[in-house]
Amino acid sequence: MKEDELMLYAVDHFFNAFGATIVVPLMIFIIALFLKVKVKTAVISALYAGVGLTGFSWIISEFTPVVTKIIRQMVNNVGIKLPVVDIGWQAGSLASFNSTVGLAFFVFGLIIEFLLFALGITKVFMPSNLWNNFGFMIWGTLAYYVTHNFWLSIGLSCFMLLYTLELAEIQADRWSSYYQINNTTVSAAQNIVQTVPAILLDPLWNCLGFNKVHFTPTSFRQKFGIFGQPTTLGAILGLFIGILGNLNRITSYQAWGQICQFAIQLAAVMTIFPLVTDIFAKAFKPLASSIDQQRQTVSNEASDPIHHRKRWFLAIDDGVGYGEPATIISGIILIPIMVIIAFILPGNRTLPVVDLISLPFMVESIVAITNGNILKVIANGIVWFSLGLYCSSWLGPVYTATLTHYGAAIPAGVVLITSFNLMARPLNVVVFAAFISKNPLWIGLCIIIYLGLLFVLRRYRPQIWTYLNQMAAKNAGTTTKSYQKE
Numbered sequence: 192m193k194e195d196e197l198m199l200y201a202v203d204h205f206f207n208a209f210g211a212t213i214v215v216p217l218m219i220f221i222i223a224l225f226l227k228v229k230v231k232t233a234v235i236s237a238l239y240a241g242v243g244l245t246g247f248s249w250i251i252s253e254f255t256p257v258v259t260k261i262i263r264q265m266v267n268n269v270g271i272k273l274p275v276v277d278i279g280w281q282a283g284s285l286a287s288f289n290s291t292v293g294l295a296f297f298v299f300g301l302i303i304e305f306l307l308f309a310l311g312i313t314k315v316f317m318p319s320n321l322w323n324n325f326g327f328m329i330w331g332t333l334a335y336y337v338t339h340n341f342w343l344s345i346g347l348s349c350f351m352l353l354y355t356l357e358l359a360e361i362q363a364d365r366w367s368s369y370y371q372i373n374n375t376t377v378s379a380a381q382n383i384v385q386t387v388p389a390i391l392l393d394p395l396w397n398c399l400g401f402n403k404v405h406f407t408p409t410s411f412r413q414k415f416g417i418f419g420q421p422t423t424l425g426a427i428l429g430l431f432i433g434i435l436g437n438l439n440r441i442t443s444y445q446a447w448g449q450i451c452q453f454a455i456q457l458a459a460v461m462t463i464f465p466l467v468t469d470i471f472a473k474a475f476k477p478l479a480s481s482i483d484q485q486r487q488t489v490s491n492e493a494s495d496p497i498h499h500r501k502r503w504f505l506a507i508d509d510g511v512g513y514g515e516p517a518t519i520i521s522g523i524i525l526i527p528i529m530v531i532i533a534f535i536l537p538g539n540r541t542l543p544v545v546d547l548i549s550l551p552f553m554v555e556s557i558v559a560i561t562n563g564n565i566l567k568v569i570a571n572g573i574v575w576f577s578l579g580l581y582c583s584s585w586l587g588p589v590y591t592a593t594l595t596h597y598g599a600a601i602p603a604g605v606v607l608i609t610s611f612n613l614m615a616r617p618l619n620v621v622v623f624a625a626f627i628s629k630n631p632l633w634i635g636l637c638i639i640i641y642l643g644l645l646f647v648l649r650r651y652r653p654q655i656w657t658y659l660n661q662m663a664a665k666n667a668g669t670t671t672k673s674y675q676k677e
Contacts, residue, residue, distance in 0.1 A: 211244055211322045212241050212244045212245050212248070213241065214321075214322065215240055215241070215244060215321075215322055215508070216237035216238065216240040216241040216244075216474075217237065218318065218319060218321060219233075219236055219237050219240045219319065219474055219475075219478070220233050220234065220236070220237040222316075222318075222319050222478060222505070223236050223237070223477065223478055223481075226478055226481040226482065227481060228477050228478065228481050232477045233477075235473075235477075236473070236474045236475070236477050236478065237474070239470055239471065239473045239474035240471065240474035240475075242470055242471075243467055243468070243470045243471025243472075243473075243474060243510065244471070244508070244510065246467035246470065246471070247467060247471070247510045247513070250460060250463060250464060250467065251548060254456065254460055254548060255279075255545060255548050257453065257456055258526070258547065258548050259544055259545050259548075260436075261432055261433060261435075261436040261449075261453055262436070262526070262530060262544050262547060263544065264436035264437065265432075265435050265436040265527070265530055266530065266542065266544075267439075268435070268436070268437075268438045268439050269531075269534055271530075271533065271534045271542060273533065273539070273540055273541060273542040274540055274587070274606040274607050275540045275541040275542065275583060275584055275587035275606075275607040275608070275609050276541075276542050276544060276602070276605045276606075276607070276608055276609070277541065277542060277543045277544045277545055277546050277547075277583075277608075277609050277610060277611040278544070278545055278602060278605070278608045278609075278610070279545035279546055279610060279612075280381070280546055280549065280610045280612040280613050282594055282599045282608070282610065283325070283329045283590075283594065283610045283613045283614075284325040284329070285597075285598070285599065286329065286332060286593060286594045286597040286598070286599055287325045287328035287329045287332050288325065288328070289597040289598060290328070290331075290332040290335065290597055291335075291341075292328070292331045292332050292334075292335040292341060292344045292345060292348070293325070293328035293329070293331060293332045294328075295341075295345060296324070296327060296328050296331055296345060296348040296349070297321075297324055297325075297328060299345075300324055300327060300328075300348065300349065300352060301318055301321055301324070303349060303352065304316075304317040304318050304321075304352070305318060307352075307353075307356065308503075312356075312645075313356040313357070313359075313360060314360050314363070314502065314503045314504055314652075315356050315359045315360050315363065315376060315378055315503070315504050315505075315506050316503060316504065316505050316506055317352070317356060317378055317506045318506075319505050319506050319507065320377075320378055320379070320506035320507060320508055322508070323378070323379040323380070323381075323508065323509075326351075326355075326379050326380030326381045326613070327348040327349075327351045327352050327355070327380050328348060329613055330347055330348055330351050330380075330619065330622075330623055331344040331345055331347050331348035331351075332344070332593060332597070333586070333589055333590065333593050333623065334347045334623065334626055334627050336589070336592065336593040336596060337589060337627050338627055338629065340629070343626060343627075343629065346626070347622070347623065347626040347627075350622065350626070350637065350638070350641070351380055351619065351622065352380075353641060354618075354622070354641050354644075355378055355379075355380045355383050355384075356378060357641065357644055357645060357648060358383045358384065358386045358387070358556075359376050359377065359378035359383055359504075359506065360376070360504070360648060360652075361386060361390075361648060361655060361659075362376065362383075362386045362389075362556050362559060362560060362659070363375075363376035363504045363656075364496075364497060364656040364659070364660070365559045365560055365656070365659045365660065365663060366512075366555070366556065366559040367479075367504065368559075368660070369558065369559040369562065369563065369663075370472075370511060370512050370515060370555075370559065372472055372475055372476060372479055372507070372511065373476075373479040373480070373482075373483060373496075374479040374482040374483060374502065374503070374504050374505060375475055375479055375504055375505045375506075375507045375511075376504045376505075376506060376507070377506070377507060377508070377509040377511075377512065377555060377556070378506040379508075379509050379552075380619070381553075381612050381613050381616065381619075382509055382552050382553050382555060382556065382612075383556060384616055384617070384618045384619060385553060385554060385555075385556045385557050385571070385575060386556045386560065387575075387618055388557070388571045388574060388575040389556055389557040389560040389561060389571055390560060390659070390662075392570070392571055392574065393560070393561070393567070393662055396566075396567050396570055396571075397665060401564065401566050401567050401570065402564065402567070402665045402666045402667060403667045404564070404566050404667065405667055406564060406565045406566040407517060407563050407564060407565060407666075408421065408516035408517050408520060408563065408565075409563075411424065421461040421462065421465070421516050421519070421520065422458050422461055422462045423458070424461065424520060425454075425457045425458035425459075425460060425461030425462065425523070426454045426455065426457065426458040427454075428457055428520075428523050428524065429450075429453045429454030429455070429456065429457030429458060430450060430451075430453075430454045431527070432453065432457070432523075432526065432527055433449060433450030433451075433452075433453040433454060434450055435527055436449075436450075436453075437449060437450055457523065460519075461519055461520075461523075464513060464514035464519060465514035465515070465516070465519075466514070467514060468510070468511060468512070468513060468514030468515065469514075471508070471510055471511055472511050475505060475507050475511070478505055479505065482502075482503065482505065483496075497653050497656045497657060497660075498653045509552050509555050510552075512551075512552075512555040512558070512559075513551045513552055513555075514551075515558070516563075517558050517563035517564075517565055517568070518551050518554060518555055518558045519551045520565060521551075521554055521558065521565045521568040521569055521572070522550035522551030522552075522553070522554050523550070523551070524565070524569060525547075525550045525554070525569060525572045525573075525576070526547045526548075526550060528569070528572075528573065529543050529547060529550070529572075529576055529580075529611075530543065530547070532573065532576075532577055532580070533580060536577055536580060536581075538581065538584075539580045539581060539584055540584035540587060540607075541580045541583045541584045541587065541609055541611070541615070543580070543611040543615070544611075545611075546610055546611035546612040546613075547611065549611075549612040550572070552612070553572075553576075553612060554568050554571075554572055557571045557572065559663075560659060560662070560663065561663065561666060562663035562664070562666045563666075564666040567666070575617065576611075576615055578617045579611070579614075579615025579616060579617060580615060582614060582615055582616060582617055582619075582620040583609040583610075583611060583614040583615045584609075585620070586609065586614050586620065586623075587607040587608070587609050588607060590607075590608065590609050590610070590614060591607045591608050591609075594608065622637055625637050
């Protein structure tokens with residue numbers, strides 16, 4: 192094995208040994224010291240991050256098998272026979288870290304992220320969310336398997352990073368305002384692209400009157416009292432999904448035992464996840480406040496942060512938003528909807544299963560941009576994720592061959608595998624297709640579009656953020672959360 196490959200695999204073993212619950216808090220501690228946060232506060236922030244990530248891991252690892260079992264029963268009830276089966280994002284993440292291209296991007300991509308921020312090309316400090324870099328690494332890994340071109344594959348991962356940062360900055364003010372952690376945004380490659388339909392389709396939903404519908408957690412509580420609380424809604428949704436999974440034996444007491452258990456389990460997730468989210472959010476609030484203080488110290492511009500040219504954003508894990516009521520409610524509602532759509536969508540070959548539990552992660556940008564309008568979130572999700580099913584269907588053979596090459600095991604009886612969270616991404620797939628074509632025209636077109644959007648963002652950033660806030664304020668029954676200093 193070459194010396195550079197040994198170095199890359201040493202990095203892989205290091206990160207695997209310590210894991211996200213150690214590496215991410217350590218990164219937060221270093222960034223906090225860089226931002227001149229007191230050592231005591233920096234230590235507490237790091238601990239909160241570790242505790243929050245551990246809490247997320249425990250809840251999701253326990254709940255995923257339960258949801259997966261119900262979904263498989265639901266699938267069997269309706270007789271869905273689809274060859275491309277979603278086995279979850281974890282296998283794709285492992286393959287990324289097992290490939291030379293993936294590891295190379297993990298190391299050098301971190302340097303690129305620092306340079307992009309230092310040179311002012313982006314206002315988003317991405318290294319604070321380095322664990323989600325596998326979202327870029329997986330596309331380079333797939334491209335290398337198809338093309339055997341190392342530099343083209345690295346270039347694809349880098350380009351994915353560039354436009355992800357661009358989208359993260361576009362929605363940054365809206366995201367930080369809605370989720371109430373100043374100067375922060377999410378930047379996971381697999382979840383940020385939902386910014387596109389959330390913005391482009393909003394005028395259509397307004398024409399249909401969706402903005403006038405009171406379909407938010409607040410309106411639920413006002414109209415239905417105890418039945419509008421997240422815990423109660425979790426139980427009701429759990430009963431509904433549980434019944435769908437047990438239609439073929441609905442008269443048996445075993446079925447109702449599972450239905451009632453799932454209702455309590457989903458109610459528990461809807462109750463506990465926001466508590467863990469609050470703990471995780473505490474890790475970033477001192478850092479966000481320090482960014483505010485430094486910006487105000489060096490700037491004599493208007494007090495409105497939208498017009499501050501020195502303002503920048505800390506990229507944080509999207510676990511921070513998972514437990515927010517509108518986010519988790521809309522994500523859970525989309526679970527049975529996407530199973531049904533997978534069954535009726537003409538030409539679809541993908542069966543979403545394990546990654547359906549990631550739907551609250553996947554809709555965060557939509558929730559922020561629509562200001563918590565659950566009806567719009569669901570409508571956007573149906574359109575975008577339906578297109579995503581076609582994308583993952585097309586990529587099924589490539590994804591399966593790549594992951595098998597890097598050691599992933601295919602479950603018994605499954606022909607092809609995918610990750611609904613990683614592969615059901617229309618924009619990512621278009622870029623991927625352009626790069627693996629090796630056609631300079633298509634690759635050049637992608638770059639030109641990116642540069643054009645970058646120019647517009649650099650020149651009209653305040654106007655873009657103002658427009659998104661005005662767009663969010665049009666939604667009835669929502670409260671436009673203004674920027675407030677912590």
